[in-house]
Amino acid sequence: MKKIGFVLLFVFRFLSFAGAQSDSTITVSFIVHYNEKNVDLSDSSFVVTDSNHLQIDALRFYVSNICFLKNGTVVLQEKNSFHLIDASNKSSQTLFIKNNNTSFDEVSFNLGIDSVTNVSGAMGGDLDPTKGMYWAWQSGYINFKLEGKSANCPTRNHAFEFHLGGYQSPFNCLKTAFLKSTNQKNIVVVFDLNQFLSSIDLSAQNKIMSPNKQAVLLSEQAIKSFKIINP
Numbered sequence: 001m002k003k004i005g006f007v008l009l010f011v012f013r014f015l016s017f018a019g020a021q022s023d024s025t026i027t028v029s030f031i032v033h034y035n036e037k038n039v040d041l042s043d044s045s046f047v048v049t050d051s052n053h054l055q056i057d058a059l060r061f062y063v064s065n066i067c068f069l070k071n072g073t074v075v076l077q078e079k080n081s082f083h084l085i086d087a088s089n090k091s092s093q094t095l096f097i098k099n100n101n102t103s104f105d106e107v108s109f110n111l112g113i114d115s116v117t118n119v120s121g122a123m124g125g126d127l128d129p130t131k132g133m134y135w136a137w138q139s140g141y142i143n144f145k146l147e148g149k150s151a152n153c154p155t156r157n158h159a160f161e162f163h164l165g166g167y168q169s170p171f172n173c174l175k176t177a178f179l180k181s182t183n184q185k186n187i188v189v190v191f192d193l194n195q196f197l198s199s200i201d202l203s204a205q206n207k208i209m210s211p212n213k214q215a216v217l218l219s220e221q222a223i224k225s226f227k228i229i230n231p
Helices: 002-022 115-119 193-198 213-224
Strands: 024-034 046-048 054-070 073-077 082-086 094-099 106-111 134-136 140-149 159-165 175-180 186-192 226-228
Touching (some): 024 054, 024 193, 054 094, 054 193, 106 213, 115 140, 140 213, 159 213, 175 213, 175 226, 186 193
Parallel strands (some): 024 186
Antiparallel strands (some): 024 094, 054 073, 054 082, 054 140, 140 159, 186 226
């Protein structure tokens, strides 16, 4: 009887070990670049000493519904997938997603929070209103927040503010990125801040604080500014 029990214990441990070996983790890092320089706000503002005298004080955005695809078909989807990426918080920029050795060639994610989650009211974790990314139940979550200063802005202190969000038609700002990836373990997603700001004339457009047509247009520019660095 003892021998049978020992054998069963050995089999159980072997299967557990085999299962652990078959599991793997995908690391997804989100970084912000401006002219290939890392935008790090953990200690202070990010300043570009050019003719625009650009200064970035805050940059935060929601990434949700992270999926991995093979030949256009979803083969892996993260559960409860809501992440607040903050350029002032390095720990928020690296995500660890469980995988069972699933092969993929593309990564997709939403920039923002879906309508179902918005109408569910404020939640906890990264969706907690204390994170400063929630307007109210009528308007929902702020998908993307960028604040700073530029000599091009005719505003007080040359400040600009872009709070992009909205989940109700015709101002649904949720956008989805589909990015090809050759790396199966360590994926680096770059948000090109220079590309995004290049689409904006800060002398004429420098403030969005509620869901509207311009928020939708800038959300489209924001999603186009993401890319994966493949080896």
